[in-house]
Amino acid sequence: MIKAEKVVKRFGKLEVLKGVSLNIDPKEVVVIIGPSGSGKTTFLRCLNGLEKIDGGTIQIGDTEIDSNSTHKEYNRRVRELRKNTGMVFQNFNLFPHMTALGNVIEGLITVKKIQKSEAEKIGEKLLKKVGLLEKRDMYPASLSGGQQQRVAIARSLAMEPKVMMFDEPTSALDPELVGEVLGVMKNLAEEGMTMVMVSHEMGFAKEVAHRVIFMDEGNIVEQGSPSEIFNNPTMDRTKRFLSKVIK
Amino acid sequence: MNLVVPEIFFLLKGAYYTLLITVVSMTFGLIIGLFVAIARLTGNRILVSLAKIYVSIIRGTPLLVQVFIIYFGLPDWGITLEPLTAAFISLSINIGAYLSETIRGSLLAVPKGQMEAAMCLGMTYWQAMKRVILPQAARVAIAPMGNTFIGMLKETSLVSVITVTELLRVSQLLISKHLVVMPFYIAIAIMYWLMSTMFSFILGSIEEKLSKSYSS
Numbered sequence: 001m002i003k004a005e006k007v008v009k010r011f012g013k014l015e016v017l018k019g020v021s022l023n024i025d026p027k028e029v030v031v032i033i034g035p036s037g038s039g040k041t042t043f044l045r046c047l048n049g050l051e052k053i054d055g056g057t058i059q060i061g062d063t064e065i066d067s068n069s070t071h072k073e074y075n076r077r078v079r080e081l082r083k084n085t086g087m088v089f090q091n092f093n094l095f096p097h098m099t100a101l102g103n104v105i106e107g108l109i110t111v112k113k114i115q116k117s118e119a120e121k122i123g124e125k126l127l128k129k130v131g132l133l134e135k136r137d138m139y140p141a142s143l144s145g146g147q148q149q150r151v152a153i154a155r156s157l158a159m160e161p162k163v164m165m166f167d168e169p170t171s172a173l174d175p176e177l178v179g180e181v182l183g184v185m186k187n188l189a190e191e192g193m194t195m196v197m198v199s200h201e202m203g204f205a206k207e208v209a210h211r212v213i214f215m216d217e218g219n220i221v222e223q224g225s226p227s228e229i230f231n232n233p234t235m236d237r238t239k240r241f242l243s244k245v246i247k
Numbered sequence: 248m249n250l251v252v253p254e255i256f257f258l259l260k261g262a263y264y265t266l267l268i269t270v271v272s273m274t275f276g277l278i279i280g281l282f283v284a285i286a287r288l289t290g291n292r293i294l295v296s297l298a299k300i301y302v303s304i305i306r307g308t309p310l311l312v313q314v315f316i317i318y319f320g321l322p323d324w325g326i327t328l329e330p331l332t333a334a335f336i337s338l339s340i341n342i343g344a345y346l347s348e349t350i351r352g353s354l355l356a357v358p359k360g361q362m363e364a365a366m367c368l369g370m371t372y373w374q375a376m377k378r379v380i381l382p383q384a385a386r387v388a389i390a391p392m393g394n395t396f397i398g399m400l401k402e403t404s405l406v407s408v409i410t411v412t413e414l415l416r417v418s419q420l421l422i423s424k425h426l427v428v429m430p431f432y433i434a435i436a437i438m439y440w441l442m443s444t445m446f447s448f449i450l451g452s453i454e455e456k457l458s459k460s461y462s463s
Contacts, residue, residue, distance in 0.1 A: 050363055082369045093364035096461055097382050107368035110378050141461050152364075159368060 001026045001060065001163060001194050002047065008055030008067070009042055016042045018218040019056065026162075027192045031205040031226075034215035035241055040198045043215065044167050047196065048085045049078030060084050061162055086156030090168040092148040094140040100127060100151045101136040107159045126154040130184050146177030150184055157188075164188065166197040202246055206230060214238045251434045254421055261417030262438050268331075268403045268413060272338035273396055279343025284350035285376070298347070305344035311405050313337050318409040334406040334413075342399055346392065353387035354380060386457045393450035397443050404439075414438060 002024040009017040016039045024030055032040045045051040047058060052074065053067045063081040065074060094103050101123045108119040127133045130150040140148050149169055156164060166185065170178045182204050189195055189208045199205065205212050205226055212229040214222045214237075222235045230246070233239050251258070287298045305313070317340075318333035328336065357380050365375035407416035418431040425431075 048367060050367070079369065079371070082367060085367070087364070087367035089360055089364065091358075091360055093358075093360035095361065095364070095379055095383075097386075106378065107370070110374050111369040139461055155368070 001028070002196070003059040004043075004047065004056065005058075006056035007043065007046055007053050007058060009039070009046055009051055010054045016218055017046065017053075020215075020218070020220055021056075022213070022220065024163075024194065024196060026194055028211065029189045029193075029195045029209050030197070030211045030213060031201075031209040032196065032198045032213045032215055033200065033202075033205065033241075033245075034221075037217075038215040039218040040215045041167055044165055044196060044198050048087055048165060049081055050087075083159070084162040086159060086161035086164045088149070088152050088156055088164065088166045088169050090171050092140070092145070092152045092172070094148050094152055094155070096140050099137050099139055100132060100143065100147075103140070103151055104154045104158050107155065111159070122158060123154075126157055127151070129157070129187075130154045131180075144177060145173045146180045149173065149181045153181075153184055153188075163194045163196065166195065166199065168198055168200070170199065170201055200245065202230065214241065216241070250425055250427060251430050254431075257421065258414070258417055258434060258438065261412060261414040261435070262442065264331075264411060264413040265400065265403050265439075266442065268334050268338060268406065268411070269396070269400045271335050272342050272403075273399060275335070275339035276342030276346050276399075277392075279339060280346030280350050283343060283347035284354060287347070287351055288354060289372075302344045302347055305341055310337075310341050310402060311408070313341055314406060314409060330406070330409045330411045333409055334403070334411045338399065338403065338406070342395065345395055349388050349391045349395065350384065353384040353391075356387045357383045386461075389450065389454050389457060393447070393454070396450070397446055400442055400446065401439060 002022070004020060004022045006019040006021055007017050008015065008019055020039070020043055032044065034040045042051055046053050047060070049065065053065070055067045057064055057066045058081075059065075060081050061084045063077055063084065065077045065081060069077065095106065098106060101120065104123040104126055105116070105119040108114045108122060109116060114122070124133060124136065127136055130153055132147055132150055132154070135143060135147060135151075140151070143151065153164075153169075169185070170181050173181065178201070182201060185195070185197075185204070186208050197209075209226050211223060212226050213220055214229060214233070214235075216237050222229065222233060222238045229238065230242065233242060283298045283301065286294045290298065314333070314337045317337040318328060318330065321328060321333075361379050361383065362375055365379040366372075370378065403413055404415040407413060407419065410416065412420070414435045418435045421431045422428050
């Protein structure tokens with residue numbers, strides 16, 4: 001489903017990703033962990049074209065982006081690639097001037113050109129799925145963080161992506177609101193959605209992930225099943241990180 | 248009063264031109280301002296420099312000089328304009344520069360994540376601009392833009408010098424006809440004030456409406 005080959009990303013002179021390669025199978029749930037500055041979020045942002053890669057290739061579905069293609073071609077492919085990917089942000093990034101339902105159907109109307117009445121039906125179904133149908137006419141400002149993130153997930157799902165990406169989806173939430181968002185994500189995983197998630201939710205990773213990837217200093221240091229990584233990490237760097245995170 | 252009332256239609260015609268010039272220049276100024284702002288934020292180096300130079304020149308020279316260049320200067324290069332056309336053009340160019348700064352600031356005030364979220368839904372840059380960024384920027388821009396608009400309403404009086412029969416010019420014509428000064432100046436002062444107040448009120452209600460849509 002996702003095939004990243006030797007992805008390099010630089011910010012000025014700083015090389016943030018030093019040739020990261022990763023394959024993700026359909027229906028696989030992958031959680032990327034690592035210390036801040038390890039490049040995990042940058043890698044996720046490269047996967048859907050929010051950051052332009054400086055080296056390597058990324059293939060999602062049938063679309064490939066190549067660091068060597070022309071600017072115009074690159075942008076065209078990125079748009080193509082985004083048809084297959086949904087993104088959920090740490091800060092939700094809901095559109096504040098639209099209601100919950102308005103947020104969910106915005107992509108359907110503007111991008112997919114679906115009739116409003118039709119889009120609203122789809123939107124209501126998705127809000128129901130994330131348990132927020134009764135909040136359909138509320139604006140983001142009057143929703144809790146957990147509710148906003150669930151609306152954001154519904155907004156991404158509306159575009160029927162083949163892969164869902166989550167960039168620390170629960171980091172900005174109050175602890176008591178984390179569960180409701182993880183619950184929605186767990187349901188998605190059970191439905192067979194391919195998911196890539198950057199997160200510090202070790203509990204979620206243990207329970208739901210098929211594979212855990214540990215990144216540090218722009219490289220993948222170690223990867224394996226959650227039990228392998230959490231119980232028997234082989235690399236010192238991983239052990240040190242986990243000893244700090246899991247208490 | 249006895250002098251002003253019989254001339255009320257002439258005065259209203261002047262007010263009409265004042266309004267017309269304001270609205271037309273504001274509309275074109277808005278279009279210019281929008282493109283200049285976007286050019287400065289996203290354009291290549293040449294486009295950014297051109298936009299900067301434009302804003303710098305317009306803001307660094309008096310409006311009256313700009314009006315003179317367009318109306319009295321351009322005929323030297325074989326471009327002769329009607330007074331009203333010259334007024335439209337010079338004021339649009341002038342207001343566009345000021346509005347571009349306001350719009351640029353308000354576009355920058357919209358968090359970066361908004362554009363990213365829109366792009367991730369598959370929108371093109373312009374779709375995201377229209378549906379997501381501009382509506383939010385408008386909310387920030389409306390108050391300063393309202394000030395510019397009301398400022399423009401008053402600055403239109405400058406084009407009386409190129410014989411556009413807007414409000415000030417009308418009063419001057421009436422003064423030379425009746426050889427009395429004060430009533431006519433007071434009359435147009437009141438008319439300017441009424442129009443400004445009216446627009447303040449309209450802009451205030453737009454502002455309120457825009458801010459309402461953020462809460463339910």
